[in-house]
Amino acid sequence: MTSEDQGPAGIDTSVAHPARRYDYWLGGTVNFAADRASGDAIAAAFPRTRTAAVENRKFLRRAVSWLHAAGIRQFLDVGTGIPGAGNVHEVAPDSAVVYVDNDPIVLRYASPLMTRRTTYLEGDLRSPSSILSRAPLDFDRPVGLLLLSVLHFVEDRDSPYAHVAELVDALAPGSYLALTHGTVDHQTPAELEAMAPIMASTPGQFRSHAEVSRFFDGLSLVPPGLVSISDWQPSEPSEPAGSSEPAGPPEALRPTPAEVAMWGGIGAKP
Numbered sequence: 001m002t003s004e005d006q007g008p009a010g011i012d013t014s015v016a017h018p019a020r021r022y023d024y025w026l027g028g029t030v031n032f033a034a035d036r037a038s039g040d041a042i043a044a045a046f047p048r049t050r051t052a053a054v055e056n057r058k059f060l061r062r063a064v065s066w067l068h069a070a071g072i073r074q075f076l077d078v079g080t081g082i083p084g085a086g087n088v089h090e091v092a093p094d095s096a097v098v099y100v101d102n103d104p105i106v107l108r109y110a111s112p113l114m115t116r117r118t119t120y121l122e123g124d125l126r127s128p129s130s131i132l133s134r135a136p137l138d139f140d141r142p143v144g145l146l147l148l149s150v151l152h153f154v155e156d157r158d159s160p161y162a163h164v165a166e167l168v169d170a171l172a173p174g175s176y177l178a179l180t181h182g183t184v185d186h187q188t189p190a191e192l193e194a195m196a197p198i199m200a201s202t203p204g205q206f207r208s209h210a211e212v213s214r215f216f217d218g219l220s221l222v223p224p225g226l227v228s229i230s231d232w233q234p235s236e237p238s239e240p241a242g243s244s245e246p247a248g249p250p251e252a253l254r255p256t257p258a259e260v261a262m263w264g265g266i267g268a269k270p
């Protein structure tokens with residue numbers, strides 16, 4: 001899309017939205033001038049932003065593949081963004097997938113990618129009861145709850161821990177929570193200073209390793225635990241059984257925790 005595009009009727013494209021900005025960083029086309037300007041400003045302060053976006057998508061594929069191998073056949077992906085190629089419904093094509101996002105443009109561009117097993121809901125992580133009441137999933141059976149690169153857009157004043165706990169409490173035993181979250185644990189004082197204006201003008205908040213760990217309270221972390229997303233089972237296949245993909249890169253070639261600046265992990269519900 002070009003900066004001259006006005007976007008679909010009823011959708012405000014004059015203000016940047018995380019889903020479209022993320023699409024821009026991944027090289028997608030469902031983004032507008034405001035999204036690109038915001039994305040470029042963040043990348044200027046944190047030049048490895050696109051690396052983080054790409055690594056987050058890789059984590060998604062590895063995590064969903066792991067969950068699928070563990071027997072999960074229902075996925076609730078909250079804050080999905082633009083569900084392009086390589087997303088949940090392609091990694092686990094035999095599973096029921098519910099995508100949730102609060103940007104109505106996601107539905108318009110997600111529709112061609114959907115299958116009879118895949119549903120989209122317009123919803124917000126800050127309203128978990130609305131999501132749970134409308135999601136066409138069997139909550140008496142295990143579900144893979146995906147909260148990938150979304151919680152750092154929810155500030156503490158909006159009760160993110162309570163919202164995640166409400167979602168997890170609704171899941172059957174044997175369910176899992178897969179989560180990734182932005183952090184500044186590894187950034188230098190100079191990098192933090194450069195990022196300060198962007199952080200002040202962009203809603204959300206980064207959290208420390210200890211703070212992100214709290215989202216897994218009551219769950220058992222799957223090895224290797226809560227780690228940099230590039231280090232979470234990096235040699236695992238990224239696709240479901242029946243497909244082939246090379247093992248992940250050796251440790252020396254993987255982005256460092258500072259380059260990715262995101263924690264990630266999977267927790268199992270007893």
